[in-house]
Amino acid sequence: MSVESEAEDRPWQVRASVIVVAIVVVAALLGFVVLPVVQGRSAGVDAFSAICRALGLQAGSPAVRQPVSATRAEPVSLVAWTEEVIARLHNPNEENGSDLAANICASCHGADGVSPDPAFPHMAGQSAFAIYKQLHDFKNGARGNEIMASVVEQLDDEQMADIAAHFAYFTKGALDPTTPVTNDPAIVRLVERGITARGLPACASCHGAHAGGPIETPTLAGQRHEYLAAQLRAFAKGERRNDIYHRMRDIATKLTDSEIEELAAYYAGIGLYQRIK
Amino acid sequence: MTSVARLTKAHLWIAFAAFLVACVFGIWQMWARSPLATPYVIAEHYFLSVTAHGVAMAFVLTTFFIMGFGYFTAETALDRPLPGKPWAWAGFFLAVAGTLMAVAAILSGQASVLYTFYPPLTGSPFFYLGLVLVVVGSWIWCILMIVAMREWKGAHPGAPVPLAMFATVANAIMWLWTTVGVAAELLFIVIPASLGWVDTVDVGLTRTLFSWTLHAIVYFWLFPAYIAFYTMAPQAAGGRLYSDMMGRLTFVLFLVYSLPVGLHHLFMDPEHSTGFKFVQMSLTVLVAVPTLLTVFTISASLEIAGRLRGGRGLLGWIPALPWDRPMVLATGLSFVMLFFGGGGGLVNMSYGLNALIHNTSWVTAHFHLIFGGTVVIMYFAICYAIWPRLTGHEAGTQDAQRLQLWLWFVGMMIMSLPWHWLGLHGQWRRVAQFDYTNPIIAAWGPWVTTSLVGGILLFASAVVFVWNLAALRADRKAPVAPFAFATAVHQPARVPASLNGFGLWNVLVLVLMIAAYGWPIAQFFVLQPPHAVVHRVDRGG
Numbered sequence: 025m026s027v028e029s030e031a032e033d034r035p036w037q038v039r040a041s042v043i044v045v046a047i048v049v050v051a052a053l054l055g056f057v058v059l060p061v062v063q064g065r066s067a068g069v070d071a072f073s074a075i076c077r078a079l080g081l082q083a084g085s086p087a088v089r090q091p092v093s094a095t096r097a098e099p100v101s102l103v104a105w106t107e108e109v110i111a112r113l114h115n116p117n118e119e120n121g122s123d124l125a126a127n128i129c130a131s132c133h134g135a136d137g138v139s140p141d142p143a144f145p146h147m148a149g150q151s152a153f154a155i156y157k158q159l160h161d162f163k164n165g166a167r168g169n170e171i172m173a174s175v176v177e178q179l180d181d182e183q184m185a186d187i188a189a190h191f192a193y194f195t196k197g198a199l200d201p202t203t204p205v206t207n208d209p210a211i212v213r214l215v216e217r218g219i220t221a222r223g224l225p226a227c228a229s230c231h232g233a234h235a236g237g238p239i240e241t242p243t244l245a246g247q248r249h250e251y252l253a254a255q256l257r258a259f260a261k262g263e264r265r266n267d268i269y270h271r272m273r274d275i276a277t278k279l280t281d282s283e284i285e286e287l288a289a290y291y292a293g294i295g296l297y298q299r300i301k
Numbered sequence: 302m303t304s305v306a307r308l309t310k311a312h313l314w315i316a317f318a319a320f321l322v323a324c325v326f327g328i329w330q331m332w333a334r335s336p337l338a339t340p341y342v343i344a345e346h347y348f349l350s351v352t353a354h355g356v357a358m359a360f361v362l363t364t365f366f367i368m369g370f371g372y373f374t375a376e377t378a379l380d381r382p383l384p385g386k387p388w389a390w391a392g393f394f395l396a397v398a399g400t401l402m403a404v405a406a407i408l409s410g411q412a413s414v415l416y417t418f419y420p421p422l423t424g425s426p427f428f429y430l431g432l433v434l435v436v437v438g439s440w441i442w443c444i445l446m447i448v449a450m451r452e453w454k455g456a457h458p459g460a461p462v463p464l465a466m467f468a469t470v471a472n473a474i475m476w477l478w479t480t481v482g483v484a485a486e487l488l489f490i491v492i493p494a495s496l497g498w499v500d501t502v503d504v505g506l507t508r509t510l511f512s513w514t515l516h517a518i519v520y521f522w523l524f525p526a527y528i529a530f531y532t533m534a535p536q537a538a539g540g541r542l543y544s545d546m547m548g549r550l551t552f553v554l555f556l557v558y559s560l561p562v563g564l565h566h567l568f569m570d571p572e573h574s575t576g577f578k579f580v581q582m583s584l585t586v587l588v589a590v591p592t593l594l595t596v597f598t599i600s601a602s603l604e605i606a607g608r609l610r611g612g613r614g615l616l617g618w619i620p621a622l623p624w625d626r627p628m629v630l631a632t633g634l635s636f637v638m639l640f641f642g643g644g645g646g647l648v649n650m651s652y653g654l655n656a657l658i659h660n661t662s663w664v665t666a667h668f669h670l671i672f673g674g675t676v677v678i679m680y681f682a683i684c685y686a687i688w689p690r691l692t693g694h695e696a697g698t699q700d701a702q703r704l705q706l707w708l709w710f711v712g713m714m715i716m717s718l719p720w721h722w723l724g725l726h727g728q729w730r731r732v733a734q735f736d737y738t739n740p741i742i743a744a745w746g747p748w749v750t751t752s753l754v755g756g757i758l759l760f761a762s763a764v765v766f767v768w769n770l771a772a773l774r775a776d777r778k779a780p781v782a783p784f785a786f787a788t789a790v791h792q793p794a795r796v797p798a799s800l801n802g803f804g805l806w807n808v809l810v811l812v813l814m815i816a817a818y819g820w821p822i823a824q825f826f827v828l829q830p831p832h833a834v835v836h837r838v839d840r841g842g
Contacts, residue, residue, distance in 0.1 A: 229345075
């Protein structure tokens with residue numbers, strides 16, 4: 025037994041190459057020309073557009089009609105986490121942030137972000153992303169609050185980013201939801217595991233270390249009891265609507281009054297104050 | 302004993318240690334998804350477990366087994382010492398170090414991103430760097446396989462490379478091509494994100510690069526099983542291989558058609574156009590060809606053996622086969638699982654049908670049946686075949702080996718067939734718990750519980766397997782015959798040069814990859830789509 029010479033092998037090389045290339049050409053003709061044109065025709069897409077769509081040069085599928093409505097979807101929040109916004113939050117103008125915070129925010133939220141009044145939330149402990157999202161939403165009307173709307177009216181995006189970064193003492197990873205301060209095992213279970221049968225995910229699945237929530241998810245640990253309870257009720261009644269995909273509205277409507285109170289107590293009791301530097 | 306015995310055994314023990322641990326995680330995951338009360342079950346633990354199970358089974362078990370078996374094959378099939386043995390040990394220790402880094406990151410909860418990564422989820426850099434080390438260790442193996450074949454060809458000018466080694470090198474070359482995608486994803490996108498150097502990633506690009514790797518990696522795992530089909534099963538059955546050429550064709554077809562097909566994992570993704578998905582689906586169909594060639598050739602080989610043993614009539618050769626021999630038994634059971642798993646795979650790769658089963662337990666069932674069933678049962682059989690040569694001990698009785706193979710087969714069928722059914726009923730994969738108070742989901746309960754029983758049988762089989770390997774040491778020490786791979790009935794008088802090397806096939810792979818992945822990857826740089834915010838699982842969301 026031996027191996028053929030290169031010259032003897034030539035037919036193998038030619039045949040294999042022709043077969044492989046021919047299969048690609050046939051598949052490409054079907055995928056880029058025949059199917060798009062045929063499917064596009066029945067979907068009211070012209071042949072040229074159908075082929076461009078099949079190639080990925082135009083948006084859309086050749087087998088789907090063009091949308092007939094020009095109505096634009098209304099997002100619940102206009103915040104977009106672009107690289108520019110993220111970069112500004114990471115590299116703020118600290119002096120600007122500090123001045124603005126002292127002049128505008130400190131009277132209600134405290135100079136160090138620790139609110140002196142139970143009605144107002146602490147800023148300390150929140151990430152810059154969480155604070156920026158809410159400031160932006162107040163400004164654009166996505167979240168309604170008369171006091172805050174008038175406060176942020178004068179601020180531009182960069183100023184809001186500077187303020188947010190100023191108060192961002194901790195990332196939300198500082199939250200430790202595994203330290204229960206309630207004796208009610210049902211609440212601990214709700215926080216840590218959720219209640220599948222009621223469609224309630226674990227609070228900790230978003231609001232916790234290693235959590236899966238979006239980047240703007242606020243820290244709950246150490247927040248004001250009154251504020252947390254008020255927000256959950258506002259979500260439940262639909263008075264607050266700046267939660268993307270209805271996440272919090274869906275959850276809050278399923279909670280009982282006593283669960284709202286106990287959850288607020290649970291999170292308010294987690295020791296934030298020891299964590300403030 | 303061969304001179305690479307220690308090297309091979311070291312690789313195989315790491316592989317099967319990871320395998321045993323991964324089985325425990327697997328059972329717990331099924332338990333968590335069942336209606337039965339399960340300890341420790343919160344979502345965070347579940348995804349840690351899924352990550353550990355996937356990494357151990359898909360990266361550690363496979364890579365170490367393939368490397369170890371490859372070193373054994375290189376020395377045995379070529380009948381000459383392995384070149385660069387110190388390099389082989391270096392690759393081994395590199396891969397072990399990488400495995401330990403990845404395991405530490407996973408078990409500390411810093412890398413629950415699943416073994417398929419899913420950016421913008423981002424875990425600890427140790428996880429990714431560890432896996433890179435495993436891949437680098439396997440690259441050393443690839444180079445050593447290529448060098449071993451080249452040196453042999455130099456010493457045997459004009460002679461055909463033995464089929465087992467030809468296949469091993471085909472796998473090594475395929476693996477070098479395969480890992481380009483995931484290496485680019487990790488080195489240029491995911492690791493910079495995990496180190497905090499970038500805040501956003503292009504998810505479409507990362508998914509596309511991973512798809513480059515995702516299908517071919519499955520064939521990387523599959524190769525040893527096919528090597529056993531062609532070069533071990535006919536011998537074990539007492540016959541010969543029906544056709545050597547068929548084997549060579551099969552292995553080059555795997556090399557050519559396992560790569561430009563990964564977009565069939567992204568049929569439901571929006572970042573690619575219908576045309577490229579259709580082209581890659583068409584190429585995916587061709588991956589079925591080498592499998593059909595193999596089923597035909599191996600059935601023919603076994604028929605020869607059965608008839609030599611006195612089998613008569615149309616199917617009389619089947620009962621005449623020596624089913625008591627582990628390699629023959631495993632081949633038969635593997636083919637049964639290939640029938641069901643391959644059928645499920647045809648549904649997955651069909652552009653239209655895929656939408657029905659996308660992201661359901663059907664997909665999980667498919668890859669467990671094909672990989673965990675068809676392939677891994679052959680890993681067992683290979684170990685039973687080569688272990689006596691590695692240790693110098695012959696098993697006194699093969700009862701425990703047969704029991705273990707049957708347990709694995711029965712367990713895999715009981716586990717994965719209900720998953721197919723559940724997938725058709727819409728059960729999601731990658732979900733920790735279900736609301737069994739919902740009447741629709743409650744109907745899934747008995748099937749999920751049944752699959753858990755299959756899982757328990759699989760775990761029992763895994764324990765018996767490791768026990769069988771460990772116990773062999775206590776069995777009688779016997780002079781073990783030199784290992785020989787099967788030869789063909791009619792060894793071809795002449796072999797085309799194209800079927801004795803990989804130059805032609807590498808060129809064709811390049812052409813196909815440019816056609817199939819050129820624009821799908823280039824579009825991300827031309828069109829500049831929006832990026833997603835990096836989501837860190839190791840520093841809080």
